[in-house]
Amino acid sequence: MDRSFIELLKRISTIPSPTFHEKEKGELIAGLLARAGLRVSRDGLYNVLAWSGEEIPQSVILIEAHMDTVFDESVPLKWIEEDETIRCPSVADNSVALAALVVLAQKHSNWPNVVFAATTREEGPGKGEGMKRLIEGILGSGREIKYSISLEGIPQGRITYTGIGSIRAKVSIETTGGHPWLEPSAPSAVHTAAAIVSKIVDSSGHRESPKTTVNVGTICGGTLPTVRASESYFTLDIRSVDRESLHKTFDLCKRLAGDICAQAKAGMNWEIISSRDPVSLREDHELIGYAREVHRRLGIESRIRPAATNASLPLSMGLAAVTLGVCEGGKTHSREEWISKNGIERGILQLEYLLDLLQRGDGS
Numbered sequence: 001m002d003r004s005f006i007e008l009l010k011r012i013s014t015i016p017s018p019t020f021h022e023k024e025k026g027e028l029i030a031g032l033l034a035r036a037g038l039r040v041s042r043d044g045l046y047n048v049l050a051w052s053g054e055e056i057p058q059s060v061i062l063i064e065a066h067m068d069t070v071f072d073e074s075v076p077l078k079w080i081e082e083d084e085t086i087r088c089p090s091v092a093d094n095s096v097a098l099a100a101l102v103v104l105a106q107k108h109s110n111w112p113n114v115v116f117a118a119t120t121r122e123e124g125p126g127k128g129e130g131m132k133r134l135i136e137g138i139l140g141s142g143r144e145i146k147y148s149i150s151l152e153g154i155p156q157g158r159i160t161y162t163g164i165g166s167i168r169a170k171v172s173i174e175t176t177g178g179h180p181w182l183e184p185s186a187p188s189a190v191h192t193a194a195a196i197v198s199k200i201v202d203s204s205g206h207r208e209s210p211k212t213t214v215n216v217g218t219i220c221g222g223t224l225p226t227v228r229a230s231e232s233y234f235t236l237d238i239r240s241v242d243r244e245s246l247h248k249t250f251d252l253c254k255r256l257a258g259d260i261c262a263q264a265k266a267g268m269n270w271e272i273i274s275s276r277d278p279v280s281l282r283e284d285h286e287l288i289g290y291a292r293e294v295h296r297r298l299g300i301e302s303r304i305r306p307a308a309t310n311a312s313l314p315l316s317m318g319l320a321a322v323t324l325g326v327c328e329g330g331k332t333h334s335r336e337e338w339i340s341k342n343g344i345e346r347g348i349l350q351l352e353y354l355l356d357l358l359q360r361g362d363g364s
Helices: 003-013 023-035 091-107 129-140 189-204 243-264 286-298 312-316 344-360
Strands: 039-042 048-051 059-066 085-087 114-119 144-152 158-160 165-174 206-208 211-221 231-240 267-276 321-325 338-340
Touching (some): 003 023, 003 091, 023 048, 023 114, 059 091, 059 129, 059 344, 091 114, 091 144, 091 344, 114 129, 129 144, 129 312, 144 158, 144 344, 158 286, 165 189, 165 243, 189 211, 189 231, 189 243, 211 243, 231 243, 321 344
Parallel strands (some): 059 114
Antiparallel strands (some): 039 048, 048 114, 158 321, 165 267
16 A cells, blocks of 8 residues: 555544544645645535536536544544554544545546535534535535445445434433432432333344344433432434334334333433434446446455445435445444555545546446
């Protein structure tokens, strides 16, 4: 792998950019794209857009990678480079994709129909707001988006054209609380929440067909070890490739929680944080065909992989959109996140080939 790419990747990876705090990383990306000779713009959410020529093209081929990460400023972005691998929080999700985007733009700054974008607010709390602002801005200016390609770091060969559905909720529990020694039978909101979480995970935590998952991401509550808590809450994430399964699982979670709260004489409130149904592009769509053809030429194994990515929004609007991966790696969303150096060049080459095909509009 070219050493200049590794140095670029290190610069990107070691800038903290938790969701809602992507400004500094965006300034780096914007500067690199401007120096490549592209016209650069930033919107109110700090999305970075770049294109060739005076104006954004009338018919846009959009290629984007998100800048935000799941790691807050307290997580050390320690860079560990070995012969074949690189380890660093955010290197796989999504720094290597951003680096690939920059290199692609530098090499092909004269592509007439392509808009390069580095987006914000992709991860959980951002709810895809950066991509939403970007898409609405382009369409709102009277332009069309012919194709939208989102980049994720891993795995190479992925073709995501189904956006999984999700329901995310905050579940609050209220009880009278009390003294744990003097009133040992007094209800505890923390105990109740823990019982609900255990029951939900045991009853509906994971199903393979249709794939559906349930995760409790946070649980909070109470004041002191010597007080039976009167308030607590937890956050719940339900995902599925199937709309019916998604909503049935949500209803089951509510019913299980309601039964436990009734037994504990506790109050309960559900606040929906976000909700979206699964969406998909037709399997025989030309965009998927082009991606498969590029993979065949380069000896890359195509992997159809439903996921929640930035492609979900354009898909929900009826636009042709996919998510592709750059390289191999693993342990995403953990401090042990890693990528393989091997294959990165081929991962970038797949993007060059695909964008060339899309601009020419044929499979030759």
